[in-house]
Amino acid sequence: MKVNEIFYSLQGEGYYTGHPAVFLRLSGCNLSCPFCDTKHQTYTEMTDDQIVKHISQYPARHIVITGGEPGLQLTSAFIHLLHAHNWYVQVETNGITPIPDNADWITCSPKTPLTHLIQDTRLTHTDHHGQKPIDSNDSNPSDRSILCAPSATSDMTDAFRHSGHTRIDELKLLFLNDGSDHQRATRYSHIPARRYSLQPLDTGNLTHNQTILTACISYIQSHPHWTLSLQTHKLLNIP
Numbered sequence: 001m002k003v004n005e006i007f008y009s010l011q012g013e014g015y016y017t018g019h020p021a022v023f024l025r026l027s028g029c030n031l032s033c034p035f036c037d038t039k040h041q042t043y044t045e046m047t048d049d050q051i052v053k054h055i056s057q058y059p060a061r062h063i064v065i066t067g068g069e070p071g072l073q074l075t076s077a078f079i080h081l082l083h084a085h086n087w088y089v090q091v092e093t094n095g096i097t098p099i100p101d102n103a104d105w106i107t108c109s110p111k112t113p114l115t116h117l118i119q120d121t122r123l124t125h126t127d128h129h130g131q132k133p134i135d136s137n138d139s140n141p142s143d144r145s146i147l148c149a150p151s152a153t154s155d156m157t158d159a160f161r162h163s164g165h166t167r168i169d170e171l172k173l174l175f176l177n178d179g180s181d182h183q184r185a186t187r188y189s190h191i192p193a194r195r196y197s198l199q200p201l202d203t204g205n206l207t208h209n210q211t212i213l214t215a216c217i218s219y220i221q222s223h224p225h226w227t228l229s230l231q232t233h234k235l236l237n238i239p
């Protein structure tokens with residue numbers, strides 16, 4: 001597999017927030033989100049056995065396979081191998097490629113075109129794991145933003161429906177506070193999952209972030225099948 005990085009930290013977001021976990025970030029993605037923090041061209045080719053040997057140095061047995069898009073490389077045989085070594089396997093996906101059914105927990109963070117929001121050049125990546133500010137030297141970020149979805153006008157729920165996914169455990173959606181949240185949350189609520197999480201968008205501006213957080217909390221209180229997901233690794237300043 002093409003491995004971008006392996007590191008040990010705490011799961012910062014979603015249902016398993018606070019759990020110590022080894023992160024296996026794979027290179028390569030089927031989308032090109034303008035806010036992406038993964039250097040997809042940078043990777044080390046590793047065999048399944050080499051990965052298992054490498055991660056065994058850590059005491060935890062929770063692995064988070066993230067990306068890039070793990071569905072492009074992840075096999076059921078590799079998950080079987082991890083299970084044989086007592087790993088609990090969580091996979092984070094953008095939802096457009098199927099994930100092997102033997103994963104223990106599948107977190108789907110569907111991507112949303114953010115054209116109007118990336119005009120703020122301090123918008124930061126808020127899905128998958130790890131963030132960094134968007135390149136403020138990007139001369140025309142809005143042109144690239146349409147690459148975030150399979151097409152500029154496509155509905156990501158349609159892409160999801162045709163992806164071949166048979167199961168999602170957690171649906172984690174960005175809360176943008178741009179007037180579209182209720183419409184998007186309602187649309188994604190039709191995708192079966194065990195947990196529905198809303199994660200306030202990080203704009204890089206504390207005042208703006210507080211406004212989004214307050215609106216997100218208010219929305220969840222009014223729509224209690226959603227739960228709040230915070231990027232605690234950012235608050236704690238850990239990887």
Ligand code: SF4
Nearest residue numbers: 029031033036068094
């Ligand atoms: S789906 Fe995730 S990994 Fe892929 S380009 Fe978008 S942010 Fe990057």
